Amino acid sequence: MPQKDLAPTPRGWPEKLHDANLDGYLLIAVVALAVFPLQESIGFWPALAMVVLAGGAATMLVELLFRPVKRKRIASDARQGIFECAQRAADASAPGKWAFGYAKVERGRLLFQAKEGFSGSVAGRVEVFPDPRPAGPLVKAPWLAFPGGKAITLHTGRGMLELAVSASSLELLTGRSAA
Incomplete structure (x- = not known):
C-alpha cells in the first residue's frame, strides 16, 4: 500500500x-x-x-x-510532527548529494518526502526508513545542506542515513523516535 x-x-x-x-x-x-x-x-x-x-x-x-x-x-508543521531536512545515504558514493524535503517520525519509522527545489512543495513518493536510531555523534551540518543545522547519522532498516536538520527538529526527531 x-x-x-x-x-x-x-x-x-x-x-x-x-x-x-x-x-x-x-x-x-x-x-x-x-x-x-x-x-x-x-x-x-x-x-x-x-x-x-x-x-x-x-x-x-x-x-x-x-x-x-x-x-x-x-510551528504548524511541528504540531503535525513534520520538519524540513536534508538527507543522504551515509555510505553514498557521491557524499555531497543531499535530497531536500520533509520528514515525519512515526512509531518505529521515519518518513521522508522530497520537495521541489529548496522551497517547493512535496514531490515524488514517500520513502519509509524503518527503525531509525542514532548511530553516531551530532555534528555541524554542511552549510549547503542545512545552514546552521545539525547532522545526525541514523541506522535504519534500509542502511545508514545521514539527516541534516534544525536544532528544534532534532529534538522532535529524537523525542519521537524513542517513543
Missing part, C-alpha cells in the same frame, strides 16, 4: 515572493536608481558606501519582517 503524502503547511504568497527573491530584485533596482543621483552630488565612493549600507539595512529589515511568518509555518 503506497504511503500517503506528507502535508506540510503551505507557504503563503508573501513567503513565496520572498523565496523567489523578488524583494532582492526590487532592492537592486532601487539601488541602481539611487546611486547615480547620489554620485553626482557627493561623489562615487561615498555614494557607493551609502547605497551598500542602506541595502544591507533593507535586507535585514525584510528578513525581520518574514521571520514571524516562517516561524508560524514551522
Whole structure:
C-alpha cells in the first residue's frame, strides 16, 4: 500500500515572493536608481558606501519582517510532527548529494518526502526508513545542506542515513523516535 503524502503547511504568497527573491530584485533596482543621483552630488565612493549600507539595512529589515511568518509555518508543521531536512545515504558514493524535503517520525519509522527545489512543495513518493536510531555523534551540518543545522547519522532498516536538520527538529526527531 503506497504511503500517503506528507502535508506540510503551505507557504503563503508573501513567503513565496520572498523565496523567489523578488524583494532582492526590487532592492537592486532601487539601488541602481539611487546611486547615480547620489554620485553626482557627493561623489562615487561615498555614494557607493551609502547605497551598500542602506541595502544591507533593507535586507535585514525584510528578513525581520518574514521571520514571524516562517516561524508560524514551522510551528504548524511541528504540531503535525513534520520538519524540513536534508538527507543522504551515509555510505553514498557521491557524499555531497543531499535530497531536500520533509520528514515525519512515526512509531518505529521515519518518513521522508522530497520537495521541489529548496522551497517547493512535496514531490515524488514517500520513502519509509524503518527503525531509525542514532548511530553516531551530532555534528555541524554542511552549510549547503542545512545552514546552521545539525547532522545526525541514523541506522535504519534500509542502511545508514545521514539527516541534516534544525536544532528544534532534532529534538522532535529524537523525542519521537524513542517513543
